[in-house]
Amino acid sequence: MKRSNLIALAGAASVAVLGLSACSSGSSGSGGGDGLTIAFLMPESNTTRYETFDRPLFEAKVKELAPGSTILYSNANGDPTQQQSQLESVLAQGPDVVVLNAADSVQGESLVTTAASADVPVIAYDRFIDNDDVSYYVSFDNPVVGQLQAQSLVDHLKNDLGKTSGDLLMVNGAPTDPNAAQYKQGAHSVIDKSGFSVVGEFDTPNWAADDAQQWVEGQLGTIDRASLLGVYAGNDSTASGVIAALSGAGITPVPPVTGQDAELTAVQRVVAGTQYMSVYKSIKQQAEDAAAAAVALAGDSEPTSATTTDGIPATLLTPVAMTAQNIADTVIADGVYTSEDICTPELQAACTELGLS
Structure with missing residues (x-):
């Protein structure tokens, strides 16, 4: 389905609320019902959300909307060549639609073209793909x-710690992920006018914690540690590497570190005080919105969209900054984790102080 066929779509996307269902292994579904075949291709596994949340939530919603559907799932593990092979494999099975989170933004454009040549519509999931043949895009306002x-x-440094100048490091996301460039752009729009100085900046291949850790360790050998006030980390995986480097170098307390995705281990680090914040994004909304759009496209209907991105019908969901003060109002209130999940024995005292247990 071409962009021109969908450009006039407007209206709010409606997302149903469902409980988490058990995920399938490989392809799932066995005839009957609507009999749709939907491919769900994810980019990497360094970010735990894809296996833990996106996949089972997407599959559960598809099965509710189109019982008996087959879902062809693959994860490229950060390898664009592997993702190309995975796409070719699912196209050979005749899917009705492909939901694609591209491992590489440039290669993603050619993957969409390949699918379009097979007359299979593509939904760009989480990461934007700049190709007119993309039928729909669902993500967050990056x-x-x-x-x-x-x-x-910045607010924490100024308002809570009384700092007005000093040094920051920036550990950004993968250079192959177009979202990472948008996160970095948004971060710079704040930091560049904050009065704080960025003394080192790194784009982390595949969002890998080990690469983030190694880079920060190298920086700690060259910068003035006493002037380092905080670290912008693009997501929770890179944050874990940053914190490991800082802790391993004996820097106490660990200066504030940002994150994204509200992974369980990151929420626990926020409770413990070793990570200052994460960005909570309702993956449930995103996965279920994509599932609804996939079922619509598979049935030759048009998915509803709230806006457009570069002319492609899109739904951009709203992210939320999560700190220790609003864990209860975000990930716990939305049923992502329970207080029992978060509050391990070693965190009980901190959880009690925060009102989490």
Whole structure:
């Protein structure tokens, strides 16, 4: 379905609220019902959300809307060549629609073209793909994510710690992820006018914690540690590497570090005080919106969209800055985690102080 066929779509996307269903292994579904075949291709596994949340939530919503559907799932593990092979494999199985989170933004454009040549519509999931043949895009307002991260860091330094100048490091996301560039853009729009100085900046391949850790360790050998006030980390995986480097170097207390995705281990670090914040994004909304759009496209209907991105019908969901003060109102209130999930024995005292247990 071409962009021109969908450009006039407008209206708010409606997302149903469902409980988490058990995820399938490989392809799932066995005839009957609507009999749709939907491919769900994810980019990497360094970010735990894809396996833990996106996949089971997407599959559960598809099964509710179109019982008996088959879902062809693959994760590229950060390898664009592997994702190309995965796409070719699912196209050979005749899917009705492909939901694609591209491992590489440039290669993603050619993958969409390949699918279009097979007359299979593509939904760009989470990461934008700049190709007119994309039928729909669902994600979050990515520049706002970066703004939330940076503003939380700057406000904490100024309002809570009384700092007005000093040094920051920026550990950004993968250079192959177009979202990472938007997060970085949003962060710079805040940091560049904050009065704080960025003394080092790094784009982390595949969002890998080990690469983030190694880079920060190298920086700690060259910068003035006493002037380092905080670290902008693009997501929770890179944050874990940053915190490991800072802790391993004996820097105590660990200066404030940002994150994104509200992974369980990150929420626990926020409770413990070793990570200052994360950005909570309702993956449930995103996965279920994509599932509804996939079922619509598979049935030759048009998905509803709230806006457009570069002319492609899109739904951009709203992210939320999560700190220790609003854990109860975000991930716990939305049923992502329970207080029992978060509050391990070693965190009980901190959880009690925060009113989480």
